Amino acid sequence: MTENISCQTTIPSEQLLIDLRDRPAPDMLRVIAIGSPQVVQFFVMTLFHYGYARPDEWSRQLPTVNPGEVMRILTKHVSLV
Template identity: 40%
Template sequence: MPKNFLISAYETPADAQADAEIEPPPPDRESLRILVIGSRRGVTGTIQNLHRLRFAEVREWSPLMPAPNPGEVMSILTRYILADS
């Protein structure tokens, strides 16, 4: 994993995704959120493909949640990247 993508040191990936309010990132980091929206099969397949590509562990994604459009779900991944100075 590139070293500029780090999971917050003060929470586990599951905790970071489960919280409705996201805590501010450490001072030298900014949060980056990746959102996947689509059918249940499409979203889970994309998460699994990203895992195979070593982009993110499956457990780092939020549980599937209803999306604004009927029949769709969404999942979010939060990463912390080095902030540009």
């Protein structure tokens, strides 16, 4: 028995993708926050409060496959010296 499984979304395809291709660097760090929009926003603001990253350094909220869940990505260059 075979089933046809389809995934339908109303989100435009260009909104689903974030281009992470860039020049690799040994000092590059990516932080991914995944959760409800409120939890992710709280986490972003907490890191801002501690001086780690400004909210505008993060990607926009991106949907995940789970309803009510989003993710945001932060790319930072960290000094290894």
